[in-house]
Amino acid sequence: GENVEQHPSTLSVQEGDSAVIKCTYSDSASNYFPWYKQELGKRPQLIIDIRSNVGEKKDQRIAVTLNKTAKHFSLHITETQPEDSAVYFCAATGANNLFFGTGTRLTVIP
Amino acid sequence: DTGVSQDPRHKITKRGQNVTFRCDPISEHNRLYWYRQTLGQGPEFLTYFQNEAQLEKSRLLSDRFSAERPKGSFSTLEIQRTEQGDSAMYLCASSVQGSVEKLFFGSGTQLSVL
Numbered sequence: 731g732e733n734v735e736q737h738p739s740t741l742s743v744q745e746g747d748s749a750v751i752k753c754t755y756s757d758s759a760s761n762y763f764p765w766y767k768q769e770l771g772k773r774p775q776l777i778i779d780i781r782s783n784v785g786e787k788k789d790q791r792i793a794v795t796l797n798k799t800a801k802h803f804s805l806h807i808t809e810t811q812p813e814d815s816a817v818y819f820c821a822a823t824g825a826n827n828l829f830f831g832t833g834t835r836l837t838v839i840p
Numbered sequence: 841d842t843g844v845s846q847d848p849r850h851k852i853t854k855r856g857q858n859v860t861f862r863c864d865p866i867s868e869h870n871r872l873y874w875y876r877q878t879l880g881q882g883p884e885f886l887t888y889f890q891n892e893a894q895l896e897k898s899r900l901l902s903d904r905f906s907a908e909r910p911k912g913s914f915s916t917l918e919i920q921r922t923e924q925g926d927s928a929m930y931l932c933a934s935s936v937q938g939s940v941e942k943l944f945f946g947s948g949t950q951l952s953v954l
Contacts, residue, residue: 736882762941773844773931773945774883819882823940826896827873830882 732757732824736831743810744839751834753820754802760822763796763803768833769816777818778805810838842866844946846932852952853922860918861949865934872915873943874907875931876900883931883945889915922953 733756743749755763764779780787780794780803787794791810796803807814815838821828845864853859865872870891875883886905887897891912901907904922909915919926929950933943 734882764941764943766945773947775945776942779941821882824885826940827885827888828883828940828943829885832882833880 732760732822732829734820734822734829734831736820736834738834739832740835740837742837742839745810745812747810749805749807749810749814749836749838751805751818751820751836752802753804753822753831754800755822755829756801757822757824758798758801760824762823763794764821764828765792765794765805766819766821766830767816768819774819807836810836812838812840814838844932844934844944846930846946846949848949849947850950850952852954854954855922855924857922858918858920859922859951860916861930861932861951862914862916863932863946864914865932866944867913869934869936869944870912871935871939872909873933873935873940874915874917875933875945877929877931877948878927886917919951922951924953927951927953 736753761782766774767777768774791808793806817833820831847862873888874886877883889909904920907917929948931948933945935943
């Protein structure tokens with residue numbers, strides 16, 4: 731099955747700086763790559779996603795890039811704010827479900 | 841609230857007892873997923889339904905676990921003879937027509953087995 735690796739496991743940045751989280755996947759057939767944000771005690775929430783026919787997608791301060799050849803994708807958050815502090819999960823499709831990375835705890839220091 | 845709802849939010853049980861969780865998906869979503877999440881880990885796939893049909897089960901889902909979605913709307917996940925290793929957050933998610941894309945998660949049921 732699909733294997734998704736995510737790093738770093740923790741990331742601290744100063745408010746206003748950028749944050750980058752990277753994931754790799756193993757199954758070349760994977761074609762959908764979402765990112766979820768989970769605040770403490772809350773549900774995972776979809777923040778951005780990308781399909782394999784697109785190399786980059788941006789939504790305000792958040793962007794995702796995908797390199798299909800290398801089988802890796804990344805989340806970029808610019809101008810970080812304290813409310814960006816959370817755990818972020820990447821995921822990749824298996825046949826009919828999502829395989830998640832182990833998460834990155836992002837802390838934005840005011 | 842028109843999102844995915846789960847009940848109960850927390851469940852404390854003794855080892856060996858049976859527990860049942862309920863999930864109500866977003867009404868127009870015909871796919872329903874169950875995931876399990878332990879501290880410091882990402883959600884792990886357990887099973888999914890397309891309408892009332894259970895189409896896939898993970899190897900993680902031992903024979904003590906059973907899930908149903910009898911009318912293609914709400915779903916239940918039952919764990920029989922609970923073990924301490926079953927302690928986790930059980931998350932339900934739903935998505936639109938025949939797709940794993942854009943899963944919407946519920947707030948989960950936190951199970952503690954003593």
